[in-house]
Amino acid sequence: MSLATNEPGVSARLDIDLGAVAANWRQLDAMHPGETAGVVKADAYGLGAVPVAQALAAAGCRSFFAAHLAEAVALRAALPQARIAVLNGVFGHDAAVFRAHGLIPVLSTLAEIAQWRAQARAAGRVLPCFLHLETGMNRLALPVADCAVLAADPTLLEGLRVDVVMTHLLAAEVPEDANNARQLALFSTLLRSFPGVKTSLANSSGMFLGAAFHTDLARPGAALYGLNPTPGAPNPMRPVVTLRAPILQIREVGPGESVGYNGVWRAARNSRIATVGVGYADGYHRSLTNSATACFDDTPVPLVGRVSMDLSTFDVTDTQARPGDWLTLLGPRHDADALAAQAQTNGYEILTSLGQRYQRRYFGA
Numbered sequence: 001m002s003l004a005t006n007e008p009g010v011s012a013r014l015d016i017d018l019g020a021v022a023a024n025w026r027q028l029d030a031m032h033p034g035e036t037a038g039v040v041k042a043d044a045y046g047l048g049a050v051p052v053a054q055a056l057a058a059a060g061c062r063s064f065f066a067a068h069l070a071e072a073v074a075l076r077a078a079l080p081q082a083r084i085a086v087l088n089g090v091f092g093h094d095a096a097v098f099r100a101h102g103l104i105p106v107l108s109t110l111a112e113i114a115q116w117r118a119q120a121r122a123a124g125r126v127l128p129c130f131l132h133l134e135t136g137m138n139r140l141a142l143p144v145a146d147c148a149v150l151a152a153d154p155t156l157l158e159g160l161r162v163d164v165v166m167t168h169l170l171a172a173e174v175p176e177d178a179n180n181a182r183q184l185a186l187f188s189t190l191l192r193s194f195p196g197v198k199t200s201l202a203n204s205s206g207m208f209l210g211a212a213f214h215t216d217l218a219r220p221g222a223a224l225y226g227l228n229p230t231p232g233a234p235n236p237m238r239p240v241v242t243l244r245a246p247i248l249q250i251r252e253v254g255p256g257e258s259v260g261y262n263g264v265w266r267a268a269r270n271s272r273i274a275t276v277g278v279g280y281a282d283g284y285h286r287s288l289t290n291s292a293t294a295c296f297d298d299t300p301v302p303l304v305g306r307v308s309m310d311l312s313t314f315d316v317t318d319t320q321a322r323p324g325d326w327l328t329l330l331g332p333r334h335d336a337d338a339l340a341a342q343a344q345t346n347g348y349e350i351l352t353s354l355g356q357r358y359q360r361r362y363f364g365a
């Protein structure tokens with residue numbers, strides 16, 4: 001294999017399998033009778049919101065969640081027909097921008113509801129919204145007491161059409177966590193104030209908690225991108241991401257010699273050290289120092305020494321690797337969840353950290 005990527009000046013390649021994203025969405029959609037949205041916030045978890053959302057739409061996905069207004073506006077340009085909801089809501093924004101782009105705010109305070117109601121009045125027409133109800137996350141949702149206020153006074157929702165009432169599980173990836181049942185019970189109680197309104201509960205992991213957690217609209221993100229929604233059990237999703245980088249140089253170091261900043265790794269034997277042009281500025285976290293694994297063909301090769309900004313070093317002593325050969329930093333055999341465990345974070349942070357310096361190639365669309 002040659003050193004050069006297709007794009008001049010780029011020294012690592014991120015391959016994103018949109019066919020696998022679509023297959024993952026279809027697999028999740030087949031798990032329940034309701035509708036399945038696609039959560040594409042944070043640039044579709046770092047993979048590229050527009051190409052990912054287009055692949056999801058082609059697979060049949062009709063509803064999308066962004067976090068920020070700006071993300072939703074960009075998404076709207078690519079998906080003129082889709083239903084696009086904005087998780088972080090309308091507070092602090094010009095509500096007219098939501099209306100101009102046909103975006104649905106997820107409302108989580110009485111003040112936001114009033115703001116959106118004023119927009120409906122100004123527009124002279126009914127505007128759609130989603131309501132996010134608090135059941136335990138205590139982050140961004142309508143407190144239980146405010147739900148009661150809303151239920152007691154129908155004028156508070158005048159001019160608005162509540163399309164979906166939702167809540168968000170705080171520990172869905174831990175099936176035995178008592179919060180799951182507790183949140184489900186509270187959500188069911190709160191829903192009595194919204195008869196006939198469509199409901200939305202499960203994220204990726206929540207979809208695997210059983211039929212009780214299946215609602216009218218599932219909101220998977222992570223599982224679409226190949227992260228394991230059932231940690232501790234085999235990953236039921238297809239891998240989506242491959243990150244590969246060519247070896248720039250191979251250094252021979254003798255016993256006792258160190259590699260990288262501060263000499264935090266020392267060779268115990270005559271070693272061959274491969275350097276690749278990927279570092280923490282590329283989302284290859286510094287906390288991987290002395291603990292990550294890459295693959296040369298199918299052989300695992302350990303990262304040795306500090307991850308630096310633009311370079312990382314791997315012990316390829318037990319392989320035939322040569323300069324110009326490629327190491328796989330993320331792939332089916334060593335995925336974002338595995339790398340996350342080595343970086344002491346989660347797969348979400350690995351994906352959303354993937355840097356902008358890679359040559360990104362999309363295929364399978």
Ligand SMILES: *Cc1c(COP(=O)(O)O)cnc(C)c1O
Pocket residue numbers: 039041087168202203204205219220221222223
């Ligand atoms: C991010 C998010 C999701 C998607 O969660 P995953 O674990 O990635 O499936 C769903 N709902 C809300 C409110 C979120 O913030």
